[in-house]
Amino acid sequence: METLMALVLTVGQATYHVKYTFKNVEATSTEVKGKINCDAKECEFLLAVPVKSFVSSDSNRDLNMIQVTEAEKYPVATAKGKFPKEVLSQKDAKIEAQVEFHGVSKTYSISLKEKAEKASLVLDLDAHKIERPSLFGIKIKNEMPVDFNFKWKS
């Protein structure tokens, strides 16, 4: 198969949302990198984000996140997969992606919106062997939604 079109991410942003009994917190990375290669029918993609690059409203939380996710050992989280080319022109779509995070790979369903300018998935922290942090003995929720914003350039 021949690459007929290649899209490169010029602006990539990812935000994770942690849910806790008493409150929700979020952290954002603006260091998401990505590429899409398409032939006549199908596209393949790769997204990557340095785990250390997420910034929340609290420096202590970010420091703990780096430790919990072992960001020194597993510095990058990636998502890769394939989807039909027409997805790029659809307003909303669902695709599958292989997410590697904390050294564990798992397949997720990703919702794409606005012609792949926005995306979201819900990470399963236990599946990635993340020791969920707690406060007052209560752990954060296992499901962690992650939202993406993209600007692609051909």
Place this chain on the structure above:
Amino acid sequence: MKSFFLLFLLIFSQLSFADISLSELGMSTEPDKNAPTLLPTEEMKERTSKLKTHEVLGLVTLGAMTATLLTGNSVYDNNMHMYLGFTTGALYMATAYYSLTAPKPMGVIDRGRIKWHKGLAWVHFPLMILVPYIGYMYKKNEEDGNKHSSLEKQHRTLAGLLYGTFAISAALMVVEF
């Protein structure tokens, strides 16, 4: 002809539909051995352990401080208020010890709630020394039949300020993720 064929092969391989690699994005999943680490793993574990202990002791201290405050009016009947005050002071110092001795990575600038949590310590730490002292002086002068100084008369007000700032500091604790 051979070089043309090799060139064709090279171009075709670049255009072919192979897996996109991380190196194309300028990244690697391998740990960067040259990158500065925040703290060695053992020290990070020590940090987590000490801050967890700080969290638990802080809550126990808040409980003891509440009890001390509630027994303030019984000071003329028994020594419960004084004993609870000593207990609170000891717990407070133990709480502070675990926070102050937890290893902290270099170059990390405090941001958000933790900044307020630490900032309030500059208020409740001196009060934690002053309030028990003036409470002791008040009781001593009361027993000796001496007049109370103006500072001793502020024991209740300063104790309220101590409790308020300590309680706010505890409420500002954050989820560590």
